[in-house]
Amino acid sequence: MTRRAVHAASDGPLRLAVLEHYGETFGVDDKPWQAWRLADAPAQPGTHDVLMSDGEADEAVIARVAAAGATLIETDREGGQWIDTVRSPMGTWVFSVAADTDQPHSPAFVAVLLACMSLHFPAHDALCLARAWEPASADWPSDFARFPHVRHAALVAPEQGAAPFAPCPALGLYVVVPSADWIERLAPLNVPTVQLRFKSDDPAAVRAEIARAAKAMQGSSSRLFINDHWQAAIDYRAANGGEQSGIYGIHLGQEDLDDADLDAIRASGLRLGVSTHGYAEMLRVAAIRPSYLALGAIFPTTTKAMPTQPQGMGRFRAYVKLMQPVIPSLVGIGGVNAANMREVLAVGVGSAAVVRAVTEAGDVPAAVAHLVSLFPTA
The missing domain is CATH 3.20.20.70 (Aldolase class I)
Known part of the structure; x- marks a missing residue:
């Protein structure tokens, strides 16, 4: 018997609200994006599919998702942080961010992620926005402290500080x-x-x-x-x-x-x-x-x-x-x-x-x- 694919839980009203509020500003993709927990994903994902894994995916899965042109998000927990690895046709990015829920891919996270991808943000940017989104807020994220740190390809480790370059005036x-x-x-x-x-x-x-x-x-x-x-x-x-x-x-x-x-x-x-x-x-x-x-x-x-x-x-x-x-x-x-x-x-x-x-x-x-x-x- 063929296993039936099941969508990841998503906050539908939130996703709709983000698209309605910001669609005119950013434009909306003609084809909707879909999210799936890795265990419930279709065997042959498409280019508008996002597969989400609790922990690392094996090499065969990574290769299958890449060959399909789909997106894979692997999330681990390290102490009080989520470590997100985003693999898409635009490359691989790794981020860390404070974990403010017990769910790596909560319905609100999934809703904002898919909405931002429908607003034409690439997967790695959509992930940043979904992690930075204020709970129960309709405001576009602008609090820098809520955004993830880049772990790959990092120019400096998140836990290290860097001395500033000499400042510029308005140029x-x-x-x-x-x-x-x-x-x-x-x-x-x-x-x-x-x-x-x-x-x-x-x-x-x-x-x-x-x-x-x-x-x-x-x-x-x-x-x-x-x-x-x-x-x-x-x-x-x-x-x-x-x-x-x-x-x-x-x-x-x-x-x-x-x-x-x-x-x-x-x-x-x-x-x-x-x-x-x-x-x-x-x-x-x-x-x-x-x-x-x-x-x-x-x-x-x-x-x-x-x-x-x-x-x-x-x-x-x-x-x-x-x-x-x-x-x-x-x-x-x-x-x-x-x-x-x-x-x-x-x-x-x-x-x-x-x-x-x-x-x-x-x-x-x-x-x-x-x-x-x-x-x-x-």
Whole structure:
């Protein structure tokens, strides 16, 4: 006799309330998500199925769920904490959070988890929201202390503290350009913040480009961040007067963090900015106390391949509300231009990054002046 699959217990009214309250803000998936206790799950789960295990699942189960494109959540208890391992087509994340109930997957947890996945949050972000959700509340989570800690891929162990990186003020207009030639063009315009995003695997070419950009910034009121090439930036700064070198900071993407020597960057005095694309990434990066967070991509962008769909203004507002008390310097990024700049700044961030709004402008000085004018005056 074929075993019949049985859905995990879920608080139906709560799930419906979350979808009704936030559906317009975040959008709702056309196909509903379903949750199953592992012992009661269908033999052949689908891409909108979430299987939940009390404790570790065996390798055969993990492989079966992965092959189906489904999501698996394994939950263990360690003392007063839940340890959640989230396996989905977007990778594996491990979190720890205070256990405020005796059930690893309570009906309220399941309801919020499924609702958030229906609101287009990936499984690892939906897990963070479900764990942070206030009991008997309809408010979107914004209390940082309730959110989980990232255990994998952690940048610092949850039980360890990290010294903060040097702080940043509000960075204002933040122009990202691909070459030192562009930095030289922007230096006389006193753009508040610029970033050199020079892509090359040639160490000599990287060092030469950084040197040109840094020399262009000396004596300028602009702040220069170097994307990715942290070691070359540290070396140049150390050999050329430290704070007077023309280099203000380093910007890293999520993919760069694992290989970067964060202690060396911190010790150099350089500021550190990091790109983030959702709750799990923000929580991961917050643990190292960077100088600023870049939040996005807010709008569609063609300047680089993004790991996630455009976040939209609803998510951007939620991210800012959560992170601003923790990391005050925030940058809105991704598809920002003169037409939407005021909307981005109205959320309360002190900086917004642009690329094509400057690099594709017919009159660069006029474009920069107009973009700067959109920022509120002190």
